Amino acid sequence: KQEVxxxxxxxxxxxxxxxxxxxxxxxxxxxxxxxxxxxxxxxLTSLLLIQSSQREQTSGRLNASxxxxxxxxxxxxxxxxxxxxxxxLCAVESSGYSTLTFGKGTMLLVSx
Amino acid sequence: xxxxxQTPKFQVLKTGQSMTLQCAQDMNHEYMSxxxxxxxxxxxxxxxxxxxxxxxxxxxxxxxxxSRSTTEDFPLRLLSAAPSQTSVxxxxxxxxxxGAIQETQYFGPGTRLLVL
Numbered sequence: 001k002q003e004v005x006x007x008x009x010x011x012x013x014x015x016x017x018x019x020x021x022x023x024x025x026x027x028x029x030x031x032x033x034x035x036x037x038x039x040x041x042x043x044l045t046s047l048l049l050i051q052s053s054q055r056e057q058t059s060g061r062l063n064a065s066x067x068x069x070x071x072x073x074x075x076x077x078x079x080x081x082x083x084x085x086x087x088x089l090c091a092v093e094s095s096g097y098s099t100l101t102f103g104k105g106t107m108l109l110v111s112x
Numbered sequence: 113x114x115x116x117x118q119t120p121k122f123q124v125l126k127t128g129q130s131m132t133l134q135c136a137q138d139m140n141h142e143y144m145s146x147x148x149x150x151x152x153x154x155x156x157x158x159x160x161x162x163x164x165x166x167x168x169x170x171x172x173x174x175x176x177x178x179s180r181s182t183t184e185d186f187p188l189r190l191l192s193a194a195p196s197q198t199s200v201x202x203x204x205x206x207x208x209x210x211g212a213i214q215e216t217q218y219f220g221p222g223t224r225l226l227v228l
Contacts, residue, residue, distance in 0.1 A: 034216060043202060044219040089155070097162050098143035098206035098217060099170060104154040 002027045002094050006103035013080055014111055021075040021106045023090030028068050031096060035064050035075050036089040038105070044089065048075070080110045113138050116220035118203050124226045125193040133188040133223050135203030141218075143208040144186040148172065148199040149222075155202065161186055162208065193227045200224050 003026045013019055023033070032051050036044040048057045048064040050073070056065040063076040077084060087107045091100040119134045137144065145160035147170075157170030161180040175197060177189040186205075190197060201223045207215040 036219075043221040046216050046218070049216045091155075097160060097168070098204075098208050098215075099145055099157050099160050100147075100155075100204075100217060101157075102147075102155040104152070 002030075002092060002101040004090055004092055004101050004103040006088075006090050006106050008106060009104070010107040010109075012109045012111065015080060015082060017080050017110075018076070018078050019080055019108070021077070021088050021090075021108070023073040023075070023103055025071045025073075025092050025101075027094055028071050029094055030068065031093045033064075033066055033073050034091050034093070034100070035062075035073075036091065038087045038089060040086075047088075077108075080108075082110050082112050084108060084110050115139065116203055116205050116218050118201075118220035118223050120223060121221070122224045122226075124228065125190075126228055127194060129193050131190050131193065133190075133201055133203075133225070135186045135188065135220060136184050137186075137203075137205040137218070138184065139205060139207075139218070140183060141205035141207050142183065143206040144180070145170070145204050145217075146176070146178065146186070146188045147202045147204065149202060150199050158188065158201075190225075193225075195227045198225060198227045 007022045034049045035047045050066040061078040087105040089105045090103040116137045142163045146158040147155040149155045159178040161167045203220040204217045206217045
């Protein structure tokens with residue numbers, strides 16, 4: 001059974017810092033890995049999707065890497081802003097049926 | 113496109129009552145799924161569908177039924193609500209496989225359910 005772990009569970013940083021969120025998964029046979037953002041009381045917004053054949057994806061200040069063999073992914077956020085405050089969720093697709101196994105998330109607070 | 117829509121946004125039920133959570137998508141996606149989100153547990157898969165007429169169970173299917181009569185709609189039915197079903201429910205859709213590539217998933221805004 002696939003299990004996804006995210007470290008740290010919570011993170012508080014001052015504005016402007018670069019930061020890294022970590023995700024690990026137990027079964028390396030995945031189709032893709034996705035990072036989502038969830039604001040309090042809201043739904044999930046897809047940030048980045050990395051296919052199993054890819055090593056990284058970038059979108060603006062966000063960069064996600066994937067090391068499938070070691071079962072790890074990182075989400076790098078450059079020059080953090082208060083608007084980045086949210087919960088970040090990592091999820092892997094390993095079923096082939098577009099179903100995701102989620103980590104419990106990292107709650108990020110960026111203070112001005 | 114409206115994307116993935118869910119109704120209602122919030123619902124209060126008494127133990128033993130039944131209800132249907134609605135989910136619809138207008139992107140002609142084949143794959144749809146239901147998740148529940150609980151504090152400390154993350155999101156867990158309840159049921160999923162790979163096309164009209166085809167459904168299967170996820171990690172936590174007990175107490176829930178689904179059907180998929182059209183590509184657009186994927187309702188989730190609670191047969192006899194229990195306090196343990198108090199949660200936030202998310203519906204998601206995806207184009208599914210495009211060659212060997214799994215496409216991203218799109219999530220609805222969620223339904224908050226409180227069972228007393």
